[in-house]
Amino acid sequence: MLKMTRLGVAAALALSVSATAVxxxxxxxxxxxxxxxxxxxxxxxxxxxxxxxxxxxxxxxxxxxxxxxxxxxxxxxxxxxxxxxxxxxxxxxxxxxxxxxxxxxxxxxxxxxxxxxxxxxxxxxxxxxxxxxxxxxxxxxxxxxxxxxxxxNADIKMDALTDVIAANADIKKVYVIGQDYSFGKAVADAAVKMLGEKRSDVEIVGNELHPIGKVKDFTPYARKIVASGADAVITGNWGSDMVGLGKAIIEAGFTGPIYTYYAASNGITGTFGEAGVGKINLVSEGSLNPSANADVDAYVDAFEAKFPDHDxxxxxxxxxxxxxxxxxxxxxxxxxxxxxxxxxxxxxxxxxxxxxxxxxxxxxxxxQDVYVMQQAAGVKHKLDNSDYGLETAVKVENASADIATTCQMERP
Amino acid sequence: MTDTTQKDTAIAAGSGITLGRALPWIIVSLFLLVLPWIFGSNSAITIMNQMMITVVFALSYNMLLGQGGMLSFGHAVYMGVGGFMVMHIMNLIEDYSLPVPMPLLPVFGGLFGLGLATIVGSFSTRRAGTVFAMISLGIGELIAACSIIIVAFFGGEEGIKGDRTYGLPVFGVEFLQQKEVYFVIAGWTVLATLLMYLFSRTPVGRMANAVRDNPERAEFLGYSARWVRFYSFCAAGFFAGVAGGLFAINYEILTEQNLNTVQSGVILLIAFLGGVGFFFGPIIGAVVFTLLQSVLSLQSEIWQLYVGALFVATVMFFPGGLAGVLMMHVPAWRLGKLGSLVVPYIKTVIPAMIGILGLAALMELVFHARHAAAGEDEITLFWTTFDGFSVLPWALASIACVGGIWIARATAPGLRAAWHRANTPDRRPAA
Amino acid sequence: MDLVVINLIDGLFYGLLLFMLSSGLTLIFSMMGVLNFAHASFYMLGAYFAYQISQYIGFWPGLLFAPILVGIGGALIERYGLRRVHQYGHVPELIFTFGLALLIEELVKFFWGNNLMPYREPEILKFVLFSVGSNAVPAYKIFMIFTSMAIFLALLYVLTRTRIGMIIQAALSFPRTVEALGHNVPLVFMGVFGVGTALAGVAGVLAGPVLGTFPGMAFVLGSIVFVTIVIGGLGSLWGALVASLLLGWLTTFAASSSFAFSTLLEGIGMVRPEDMDESMLRDLWTLTLPQIGPILPYILMILILVLRPYGLFGKRDV
Structure with missing residues (x-):
């Protein structure tokens, strides 16, 4: 019996694996x-x-x-x-x-x-x-x-983000929060280090990690952020952790900017909706609004026409x-x-x-050029089939072109 | 459910090794030996490696669920910890050039799995049933959470990596190729399976069954139900650790995903799909599930939906799992009437299969209609490509679905009658 | 001080949400002796149904109809699925609900896709009711708190003051006797299962706009619901309430505290290592309470199971 199954299995294996390699x-x-x-x-x-x-x-x-x-x-x-x-x-x-x-x-x-x-x-x-x-x-x-x-990479993006924060004199207190794993920690460390170098007067009022994918209700974190009197929040969260945190922070009455890596598309922009306008900031490459030239517009429009559910x-x-x-x-x-x-x-x-x-x-x-963008209503190229999209606020040309590396690779 | 296995042991108890009993093992070993020459491609070997690792893990899980009646929601923890330990040892070998041959490493994985199982088992096996299940869930969540927090040992979500080629070469083999690793894993799989089989034949293994079925009666016979559970639990931990060690050797990386609750849920699914009432059930489950995962996911985006439906259907209609379905035929086979079932089977099962495939085709069409890119009307189903928005495929799929299931329903009473006949011994004509 | 008050409110909100899930689950458990692993999936279905209904006729009809739909679905699953599996014993029953949870998640993805659904609270409740310090408390949350309290009182009334409640309670302990008295026990079971899942549906309708409506929402909440009823004592409604509130406040306060384990380590006389990278305990030194907040319930559950296996309020063994 056992043999039989193995044989059948093996046959199926051969079929499926080799059939595609033509x-x-x-x-x-x-x-x-x-x-x-x-x-x-x-x-x-x-x-x-x-x-x-x-x-x-x-x-x-x-x-x-x-x-x-x-x-x-x-x-x-x-x-x-x-x-x-x-x-x-x-x-x-x-x-x-x-x-x-x-x-x-x-x-x-x-x-x-x-x-x-x-x-x-x-x-x-x-x-x-x-x-x-x-x-x-x-x-x-x-x-x-x-x-x-x-x-x-995360450091280059943080470099751009902290440039923006450093240029904003209204920001005196910053709260850093992220998921408890390597990326969340890398974001937090980079934020603390770079802010310290660029604006030593900015106070980090909170630096916190939460378990990844396990928090059901982000309200307690949001309460702490509001109570700390922070002017801005930095987070590397993504997916449902990003939505949960963002919504909780905005609902708790926070009015400052939230600087993020991944708070757009995949339903996130649509879910934030009006509440995210002007608050959700995101660091990324490739600006859609405004676009660099007509080629970009043509490309994006063609893509949206072909894949209306994707961005x-x-x-x-x-x-x-x-x-x-x-x-x-x-x-x-x-x-x-x-x-x-x-x-x-x-x-x-x-x-x-x-x-x-x-x-x-x-x-x-x-x-490449790195941009800090903001959620905005009524932009040309929208996300999530909603009325909202991202609009470039600041452009950093050839960001961190001379950032140090410890890489030593063997070449063939 | 366990009738047949019970009978085997009644005969086997006390007698020595006979050719008849060793034969299946020899055949399987020989078969595993020639397999890489039939399917030589690296991907086939990788999938077979994954299958064998899952076999060991699923069998170890069934020591708890099938043989000991303990439902665990955190068994992946023991596999994971064993694997992490082996990975650390592998890295020590590399750093200090220790003369340890790589194929021995799973033993260490087993020992650490055993160690952790001893600690956890000391309090979790006091009760069976829901208490045990809930403690296993709690421990599973706890260790999975720790694996992200304690970076020094678990390496965070990146996990830890190693290189298997720094061990002592075995007969000049350095395990650079997947094929060489295949034989190590195959050897361990046969060995671990044999040991687990023998464990189920020992007095402790037999008592585990008794405690599962009726703990009070076992206590009256003078056995402590708790200790019997504890021993099974430790043994299961050991073999889970071995599976973890094999995983470490094969993939050279271990992450938090190896011990989280998803993994624990998957192994429950595999064991149940194969059939927990029989020793070889989880083997079938592991093979079928790995195939579904690796092959079906290449063919369909909604493969997880099929797996979920298959699982629910198994629990509802065949609680003995695939092994149970196979073993159902043993009485008819003993009576020499298996042949009489062939025609009724063809009449019912084939239309049913067509019906199910039709249903699957309908699901794929619906999914395609909802999610495909605009202008991409073409859909490939069952190796044919056609326009997913034309009427014909929808009509064909619907007809196949409804018609197949209707025929199957119509012929089901015939199958039932044939089944009944095949399982009733012929009466001697009255003199 | 402000923070403590606001945390009390938030903890109450989260605890009552947990209670709406665990009350149904604990009833179902005490009735059929099976832990319904798919319970949180009905919560998810509630949110998705309500979202779909709100697309056409608004939030309030969704609040009414979505739980009814979920309850009917639950009753059907009891009638045609669970009852069939029941004959095989408890373990297959549990595994059936486990598979069901998987299947429901896949079905939700099949129909609604993987994205977050833009399911929002009604405009009428979209304002800040009051503020504690600088922290705002949305009206919707207070609405939710009062709704779940009303449900608890109604449930309590039905179970202890009405004839149906008496039959249910009797059927829980002595099904055979109740059957002999001429009551249709399978129907009672089906009804209780339907009501239990409908309660989960209500929780989903209410929580969807706050906690997000996405295919993983059941998985995130799934096991914590068991933890709640195990801690409270299986089959006890009061136990479920107390445990829900306890867990609500525990996780809220843990998340909002800033307690670091390094103070504890220094307290027991350990010296902070000079070079963190070399120390095996380096992760303990940087650990904070919010980091382990979500796993505290599991630790609590293990302790309870080892020390007092019938939970806080339970009368019988788990």
């Missing part, structure tokens, strides 16, 4: 992010952005060297183990490029696995294009040659696709990942969203 002419890009479970919204949104960008920038222009980009979605269920299985399946399907972004924890798992795999299997190497995981460690002590980050929540995805295409063009062969990686290293390009892009060779961290 097309060779497309350049496959494995998208490994949550497509089911509580974080699926971010994942499916990202996948839509990738598919759109690949069509728009590459396939409709005849591909790269005659080969089209094909985005293959893998559901990692926001689980490290599943991500590694996905990575293995992707490699077996002949994938050379892996993109992932949700959760720095999983990014650490993938970058480590990719590094080991490339060392152990030089004939099937892959590149890891990280489009969203912002833990600074990934381009510092945990960096390697195969990893490229297309988002500004351009991660503009950098367009840059990932464009820069990868340029690097493959330059290297001449999409299957020679070392050449492609060398082409990406130090690449300078125009940022589709305005400004310049530079992939720093020493740590593979991209340098």
């Amino acid at each position: 097309f060779a002419e497309n350049i496959k890009i494995a998208f490994i992010d949550p497509l089911s479970g509580p974080f699926a919204t971010t994942g499916t949104n990202g996948l839509a952005e990738y598919q759109f960008a690949a069509d728009y920038f590459v396939n409709q222009k005849g591909g790269v060297g005659g080969r089209n980009f094909e985005i293959v979605g893998f559901d990692n269920k926001m689980d490290g183990k599943e991500s590694l299985i996905n990575l293995q399946v992707a490699i077996d399907q002949g994938v050379h490029y892996v993109v992932q972004g949700n959760s720095s924890g999983i990014a650490h798992a993938i970058t480590d696995a990719v590094n080991k795999h490339n060392k152990r299997n030089p004939d099937s190497r892959v590149l890891f294009l990280n489009y969203s995981a912002v833990d600074p460690a990934l381009t510092n002590e945990a960096c390697n040659f195969w990893h490229f980050r297309f988002d500004a 351009i929540a991660q503009p950098r995805i367009a840059n990932v696709v464009r820069m990868l295409a340029m690097a493959i063009e330059k290297a001449g062969d999409a299957d020679d990942v070392v050449a492609v990686a060398k082409a990406l290293e130090g690449m300078e390009a125009d940022n589709f969203w305005g400004g310049k892009l530079m992939m720093r060779p020493q740590d593979h961290q991209i340098i």
